Amino acid sequence: MTKPLSLGVFEMMNPSVGMPTWTHPMGKGDHWDSVEHWVQLSRLLDGAGVDFLFFADTYGYPTIDGRLPDAVAEHGIQFPALDPMLLISALARETESLGFVVTSPTTVERPYATARRFASLDHYTAGRIGWNIVTGSSQSTTDELFGLPDSGTHDGRYDAADEFIDLCLAFWEGVWEDDALVRDAARNVFVDPRKLHPVDRQGRWFSGAGVFAVPPSVQRSPVLFQAGTSDRGRAFAARNAECVLIQGQSIGKAGEHVSDIRAQAVAHGRDKDDVKVLTGATVTVAPTREEAHARRAELERLYTLEDAAVIFAGFTGVDLTGLDPATELTAIRSDQGQTLIDRFVRPGAPVPTVADVLDGFRVKANRGFQITGSPEDVAEEIEQIAVGTDVDGLLLEPTFGGTDAYADVVELVLPLLRERGLWADKPAGSPLRSRLTGGPDGRLAATHPGARFRP
Ligand SMILES: Cc1cc2nc3c(=O)[nH]c(=O)nc-3n(C[C@H](O)[C@H](O)[C@H](O)COP(=O)(O)O)c2cc1C
Numbered sequence: 427m428t429k430p431l432s433l434g435v436f437e438m439m440n441p442s443v444g445m446p447t448w449t450h451p452m453g454k455g456d457h458w459d460s461v462e463h464w465v466q467l468s469r470l471l472d473g474a475g476v477d478f479l480f481f482a483d484t485y486g487y488p489t490i491d492g493r494l495p496d497a498v499a500e501h502g503i504q505f506p507a508l509d510p511m512l513l514i515s516a517l518a519r520e521t522e523s524l525g526f527v528v529t530s531p532t533t534v535e536r537p538y539a540t541a542r543r544f545a546s547l548d549h550y551t552a553g554r555i556g557w558n559i560v561t562g563s564s565q566s567t568t569d570e571l572f573g574l575p576d577s578g579t580h581d582g583r584y585d586a587a588d589e590f591i592d593l594c595l596a597f598w599e600g601v602w603e604d605d606a607l608v609r610d611a612a613r614n615v616f617v618d619p620r621k622l623h624p625v626d627r628q629g630r631w632f633s634g635a636g637v638f639a640v641p642p643s644v645q646r647s648p649v650l651f652q653a654g655t656s657d658r659g660r661a662f663a664a665r666n667a668e669c670v671l672i673q674g675q676s677i678g679k680a681g682e683h684v685s686d687i688r689a690q691a692v693a694h695g696r697d698k699d700d701v702k703v704l705t706g707a708t709v710t711v712a713p714t715r716e717e718a719h720a721r722r723a724e725l726e727r728l729y730t731l732e733d734a735a736v737i738f739a740g741f742t743g744v745d746l747t748g749l750d751p752a753t754e755l756t757a758i759r760s761d762q763g764q765t766l767i768d769r770f771v772r773p774g775a776p777v778p779t780v781a782d783v784l785d786g787f788r789v790k791a792n793r794g795f796q797i798t799g800s801p802e803d804v805a806e807e808i809e810q811i812a813v814g815t816d817v818d819g820l821l822l823e824p825t826f827g828g829t830d831a832y833a834d835v836v837e838l839v840l841p842l843l844r845e846r847g848l849w850a851d852k853p854a855g856s857p858l859r860s861r862l863t864g865g866p867d868g869r870l871a872a873t874h875p876g877a878r879f880r881p
Contacts, residue, residue, distance in 0.1 A: 430850035431812060431843070432704060432819030432862055434478045434527065435471055435832060439510040441502040443482075443824045444737060444791050445729045448502050452826035459508055461516055467829050468517040471524050474836040475851055477861050478525030478556060479517070480651075480671075480821060481510035485534065485571055486564020488740025490747075497736045504740070511543065518551040525858030527556035527651055532586065533577045534568055537593040537632050544648040545598060545640035553644025553857035553868050558651040559666070561587045561659075564740060581658045586631040591650070591666050592875075596625045597638035598647040599870065600879035607641045617641070623881045645868045647876055649859045655683070664690030665875060667701060669862055671821055673794040674705035677814035680795075684816050696873045702818040702862050705811070706794025710825050711838050715800040722798040725825055726789055734788035741792060751781035793823050804835075805842035812848060818862075 441448035441458045448455030457463035471479055487505045488498050498505050511528045518526065528547070530540055540557075547555040561583040562568060569577055577583055606621035626635045652667035654660070663670045670687050674680025688698040710725065712718040735747040754777045755770055770778050770786070778786075790796060797807045808820065825831045843849035852861050857868025870876050 428809060428812060428847045429818075431808075431817075431848050432477045432702060433849075434480045434525075434704060434819065434821045435467075435476060436480050436482060436706065436821050436823045437467075438482045438504065439508045439513075440504050440506070442504070442827055444504070444793070445733055445788075446501040446503055447725070447728050447824075447826045450724075450728060450826050452828045452830055454827040454829075455502070457828070461513065463829070464513055464517055465520045467832065468521050468524055470829060470833055470836060472521035474840060475849075476524060476836075477819070477852075478527050478554075478858060480527040480556075480558065481529060482558070483507075483510055483529040484560075484562075484564045484568065485531070486567035486740075488564065488736050489567050490736065490739045490745045492566065492570070495736050495739075497732055498740075501733055503733060503736055511547070514547055514555070515550045518554060523554070523852070523854050523856065523861075525554040525556060525649070525861060526551060527558050527649070527858075529558040529560055531560045531562050531568070532590040533562040533565060533583060534572045534574060537590050538597065538634055540590075541594040541597040541638065542640055544594075545638070545643055545646070548643035548645050548648055549640070552855070553859075555645070556649035556651050556669070556858055558653065558671075559587065559591065560652075561654065561662075566743070580656065584654070584658045584662045587662060588665065589629040589632045592879075593625070593627055593629065593632050593634050595647060595870075595876035596627055596879045597634070599876050600625060600881060601638040602642045603881055604642065644857050645859050645870075647870045649862060660687060660690060663687060664696075664701070665694050668859070668871075668874070669702045669704060672703060672705050672817075673792055674811070674815060674817070675790065675795065677811060680705055680811070680817065681815040694875070697871070700863075700871050700873055704819040704821045705815065705817045706823050707808070707811070707820045708793055708796050708823045708825060709804055709835050709839065710798040710831075711801055711804045711834050713800070713838070715803055718799050718803075721825075729788045731784055731788055734784050734791070737791060738784065738787050746780045746784055749780050751779060751784075753780045755779070755783060794821070801838040801842055804839050805846060805848075808839075808843060809846055809848060 441455050447453045514526045544557050565577055601623055603621035606618050608615045608618050622637050624637050650667050651669045652663045653671040672683050684703045687703055691701040692698050710718050710722040712721055739745045756777050770783050797804050840849055859868045
């Protein structure tokens, strides 16, 4: 059975997202650092009814042996970068309904500052902000940039992140009663102090005490996104996330992943529909199948093995260029990105070698479904994915990176998805949480662990 899908667009504030596409005329090499580019893209997505624009982000950059490889600088591989969070107010002002999801890490940031930024953004966007919670990629580079000691093991970072989120939720949900903001000029009462409840939490990693200074916004807590797929990452998502992003590459595996996330959420006392799951998808569409495949081939010509190896090293800490191409992947372990390594090893299938991985990574990287074809082909494949995996939506990943490729999806594919019952209008200006979950008021569900902090 089909249901209307949620739709987000995955972007980064870099000249290219992943593989270097900035040199192509359909890329964003000349515009990635201009407010005007992002305004245009946001207006296009807003007009089409897309649910949100998602900014992946990291303070770090791909390194090999702790160094910035020449290829990263020369080819503009996720480098240079600007801070997307600072752009959101400008984009919100130019749009009515589009949500904005911004990535912020729990490693080098502090809970109070994070809570304050997102609560402020929820005010500035009138309830359209989401937080992609990350426990760190490029973490060793980030630690060095910040002059901090090593931020711990993979699972330890998730343990600390649970505490980080709880403290933020206590600030967002626990301090202000709904009617604490009085604003009565005649009586000179702005806030009723009896309706403010200070936080007092002592944790192993994070502590905080006092009153949260930001008054309640439409959503109070931003919509909580998460994208870790390791066992610990999934447990974290099942407890905390309202929207989980996965990179489905086959219908079977993605379907298992979706039901696992929902089952784990239920085990945490949440409703299975409290957690929405969206899969990444890179769509190359053109009026005819031939044109679409030609365009995809043109895209792949921009992707080299050298660049693939650099990006792979950035994610996993493993420099495959330094290894014998015949090395089997099971011989490699990484604390940084074990999921990425594990996903190449399939039970019952021959263990892939370094050469196999790099070639696959070159064209798929760590992305989701690769969908190429005519509008009809693309709509059909999306329907098969939706029905076969039961995902709640798609996160559209860039091809060349400029606005035109997104305009093609909007113009050529969305009308066909609508005909198939996979795309529907939502009330204009509604909070991001309501758009994604259908809930009426944009507030965190009563079954979310954050609700226990409410006064
Ligand atoms: C769709 C998607 C978006 C992601 N965005 C970011 C990001 O913006 N910044 C980041 O540091 N990591 C990002 N990641 C990486 C994950 O948050 C996570 O760190 C990574 O998958 C490793 O965690 P795991 O070992 O639990 O899988 C993203 C992953 C996916 C699938």
